[in-house]
Amino acid sequence: MKFSLKFLVSVLVLCCVVGPSSAANMDELKKYKRPLTIPFDGVTPYSIQLATLGKMLFFDPRLSGAKNMSCASCHNPSFGYETPVDLVVGANNSTVDRHVPTLLNMAWVSPHFWDGRSKSLEEQAVGPITSPIEMNGNFKTIISEFRMIPDYVKWFNIVFPEDGVTQKNILTALATYERTIVSGWSPFDRWVDGNEHAISLGAKRGFELFTGKAGCSNCHTGWNFTDNSFHDTGLNTSDIGRAKYEPDNLKAMHAFKTPGLRNTIFRAPYMHNGSLPTLRRVITHYEVGGIKRTSRSRKMEHFSLTNGERNDLVSFIKTLTAEKQEASLPVLPN
Numbered sequence: 578m579k580f581s582l583k584f585l586v587s588v589l590v591l592c593c594v595v596g597p598s599s600a601a602n603m604d605e606l607k608k609y610k611r612p613l614t615i616p617f618d619g620v621t622p623y624s625i626q627l628a629t630l631g632k633m634l635f636f637d638p639r640l641s642g643a644k645n646m647s648c649a650s651c652h653n654p655s656f657g658y659e660t661p662v663d664l665v666v667g668a669n670n671s672t673v674d675r676h677v678p679t680l681l682n683m684a685w686v687s688p689h690f691w692d693g694r695s696k697s698l699e700e701q702a703v704g705p706i707t708s709p710i711e712m713n714g715n716f717k718t719i720i721s722e723f724r725m726i727p728d729y730v731k732w733f734n735i736v737f738p739e740d741g742v743t744q745k746n747i748l749t750a751l752a753t754y755e756r757t758i759v760s761g762w763s764p765f766d767r768w769v770d771g772n773e774h775a776i777s778l779g780a781k782r783g784f785e786l787f788t789g790k791a792g793c794s795n796c797h798t799g800w801n802f803t804d805n806s807f808h809d810t811g812l813n814t815s816d817i818g819r820a821k822y823e824p825d826n827l828k829a830m831h832a833f834k835t836p837g838l839r840n841t842i843f844r845a846p847y848m849h850n851g852s853l854p855t856l857r858r859v860i861t862h863y864e865v866g867g868i869k870r871t872s873r874s875r876k877m878e879h880f881s882l883t884n885g886e887r888n889d890l891v892s893f894i895k896t897l898t899a900e901k902q903e904a905s906l907p908v909l910p911n
Contacts, residue, residue: 605788606769611800615684615756620697621749623756630732631754633907634747639722640706642668642713648705648751651677654904657844658758663851668713675816676851681839682801684756691833691849692819693807698752716744723747728910760839761899768896776896783893786886791863793890795876802838802897808874809833811867814850820872830872840898856891 617623634640638647651665652658658680664672675691683689688696695701706714723729723742733741740746767775788794796804807819809831816831823829833849847853853862866879882890 608798609765609800609802610769611762611766612685615759617684617756620699620756621753623753624736626732626736627750627753628757629754629907630736631750631752633729633732633909634751635754636907637909640712640714640719640747642715642718646712648702648712651705651711652680654902655843657681657840659844661845663846667711668709671710673710675849676846678834678836679840679844680755680758681760682837683758685799685801686803686805686837688805688834692821693834694822698755699748702748702751702755716747719747720744726910732910761901761903763839763897763899765893765896777892779889780892780896782886783889783891786882786890787893790886791860791880791882791890792876792878793863796835796874797838803835805835807832807834808876809870809872810848810863811869811873811877812848812850812852812862813868814852816850818849828872828874831870832872832874838894838897840902842895842898856894857887860887860890 615623621627635648635652638644638650640647646668651660651667653660660677663676664674665677667673678691683698688694689698689701690704695704705711706719707716720742723733729742733746736750737743737746764775764780768781786793787797796806796808798804807829809818809828810833812831814831819829819832819834820826841847841856845854845856847856847859853859860882863877864880864882866877867873
């Protein structure tokens with residue numbers, strides 16, 4: 578049987594692209610293997626009753642001053658637990674200062690907020706609830722009103738038999754539920770697990786770019802694709818970011834938390850201020866490198882992609898989105 582040279586070369590190229598040790602070696606892929614359990618070390622242990630109570634609170638607008646906003650109003654499950662606008666309008670028709678960050682996979686993230694000002698989810702939850710320009714809630718009022726709702730009194734007494742409805746217990750329940758908000762299995766995960774047909778050839782080339790030429794993995798690393806650190810990526814912004822909490826660190830100026838990349842296609846617009854509307858705009862921003870200044874991250878190295886390579890990189894990022902989106906609404910206590 579005879580084969581043309583052209584045919585043999587095409588077969589070899591195909592094998593190199595789809596083989597288990599080609600688009601990325603197995604050691605590289607293992608860095609991105611998702612965990613099978615949620616970490617609850619050092620925090621209140623998980624229970625289904627506690628998480629269920631937290632889910633009720635997460636979707637309950639009675640945590641807000643005007644009873645018109647819940648945590649889910651901004652952290653919308655349909656949009657990757659973000660909001661599909663650059664800056665949302667909160668209480669009193671006030672616009673918030675930054676784009677809503679995702680709540681996906683927060684059990685693996687610390688510290689919290691774009692500037693990292695909160696060390697825990699319990700601490701983080703206080704901010705939006707009490708902020709005058711977000712939910713504008715008051716815990717004294719919330720506690721007083723919740724103690725008059727029979728179903729809430731029953732639930733809190735079951736989960737917290739010692740003291741029932743308190744601010745600490747509300748925050749504990751919310752944080753416990755938020756730790757269970759985990760992105761589902763994606764085509765990329767199936768590829769990491771050994772299914773060579775789970776993602777396209779273009780997406781495999783995109784992963785090579787992601788971990789190589791484009792340098793994305795310098796910051797977007799691990800199964801949740803974040804180093805949990807702060808970087809100035811050269812955006813045109815007057816927001817000082819992390820520098821408010823590290824005033825002596827020159828690199829903290831205009832530096833913001835690296836967001837995870839799971840379910841990214843549902844989370845546009847992007848960046849801390851929502852200034853980049855599409856993934857392609859994000860990629861071209863990093864190609865150019867943004868504004869050159871002292872604080873700009875050393876990891877912002879200039880690179881250049883062809884249009885085809887940009888398409889491949891986008892194709893790869895899309896494989897990080899879960900194949901099933903499951904989010905049910907709770908029945909709120911009366």
